[in-house]
Amino acid sequence: MIVALAGGVGGAKLAHGLTRILDPSELVIAVNTGDDFLHLDYFICPDLDSVLYKLADINDTERGWGIRDETWNFMESLKKIGGEDWFQLGDKDLATHIERTRRLTEGQTLSEVTRALCQQHKIAHSIVPMTDHRVGTVVDTKDGDFFFQDYFVRLRCEPTFTGVHYKGMEEAVPAPQFKAALRDPSLTAIMFCPSNPYVSIDPILSVPGVFNALNNAGVPIIAVSPIIGGQAVKGPAAKMMAELGLPVSPRGIAQHYGNLIDGLVIDNEDVDLAEQIMATGIGVQVTNTLMKSAEDEALLAQETLNLAATLSRKGS
């Protein structure tokens, strides 16, 4: 059994690749919820939705988020009557937020709601939130601290990044299915999808108990670099690394995760970095990591599984 930690679009792609290889009983996709926020009174889970829409095969590949063949009549009408329009909500996408909020208000946990949405979309594999608690990723910058959506959407990631902290994380616990998966005797590897290390993967690692559970699981932990040739495929990962003074390369990713990972999958473009990374005790697989098609996704998933099969957990 594999546990994959995923953020938004990059995470969704590798997760999709894994679903093409692994049976539903062989995979748990644990998704970052640190970006979740309340908007117009509904609870929006950007990363869960990215994974959900991708696995339901209704995601918009051009725009990179939301549902394909989307319409924007709600948003346009809302603008006309002076409503809040800084966060784009498609007519179809809105149904997810409203139904999720209705279920949460009824008392269902985010895990239960996510399971219900998966069933409605006929997704057989398990998508679980990192936690059922409400936590918020706060981006620390030289201009002050901002909740992620504020930094990402309103400020277009412009302020200089210095770190992250979290609201509500002390009280959080991992979602039951995530926690159980990390303790499952059949667990064979843990994957960090090619998601932003600071605002997608680290929030998952910061849920109390997760870091220790990963370290104690005794299975190899493999990351897929979200950086290819000095750039992030999507989002502010490269800018953040540069602002922290890290090399904007898979080497910086290796440095960030340090002893936590046993293997790193890097792109062909970064082949010349493989030796330096391996010298730090991390196994490396060089392959195509830019996922442009379902075939790319499945091939990368397979390479990641292959690397895991050759490695064992540090110290085990």
Add this chain to the structure above:
Amino acid sequence: MIVALAGGVGGAKLAHGLTRILDPSELVIAVNTGDDFLHLDYFICPDLDSVLYKLADINDTERGWGIRDETWNFMESLKKIGGEDWFQLGDKDLATHIERTRRLTEGQTLSEVTRALCQQHKIAHSIVPMTDHRVGTVVDTKDGDFFFQDYFVRLRCEPTFTGVHYKGMEEAVPAPQFKAALRDPSLTAIMFCPSNPYVSIDPILSVPGVFNALNNAGVPIIAVSPIIGGQAVKGPAAKMMAELGLPVSPRGIAQHYGNLIDGLVIDNEDVDLAEQIMATGIGVQVTNTLMKSAEDEALLAQETLNLAATLSRKGS
């Protein structure tokens, strides 16, 4: 100055006719809010919206409710994920409910929210809710009591009607602008639009203080019959009258309002009832009351104003 009491579509049409004749300072349209309800966590005001969309000239005339050139992608997506789909919500219409709810949650009164929506839609005339309090019209039937939307949408008005009562009406007071208009020295007449007497006009009359204010205003009160040739133009008015044992005709309408009204505008088709109604001490104007065009609306509004000008308040 004229105060017009209005329910949904029929009310909106006559109100629209009145706006073509009267300046914004000469008209207050007081709208039934007894049908208002919470759905998917927003506050929906069907009658306010009917009047609002009509006066904004964005109403759908074919469907008879909602916004024209509407799309239904939110609703279709919601159905797909198992959400509540008994109440149809268009993508554009949804923006009104969400923006209204946001403003109400911020602490604005329904009057303030309605004024803001009018401004956004560039409606110069005053549309005011009958009350800023939350009240609910409950339809009493032989099968039990049902909130209006439940009776109207889910049960398609099938149970035998026996009457109405209200939730929360004891604590309600008229909305400030409505109350002020009824006391305004320049008030010259009060109009009951051709709306359902039981579930559109009576709720307005039942707001504590309104009935007395009408009786004491000293100006003629004119109703426009919503019944033409034994049928309601729209909605369950005719069925309700029949089930109460009233004649389904302007005579039944006159009987229902009794001494409260001084004049009744009836359709050409009902001309043979004019004398019987006049015999009860009610002034009658016979004209075309079926409003198929903006011209029909303005003509009926003018005929209604003309009748008012010839009458004085009972006993004054």
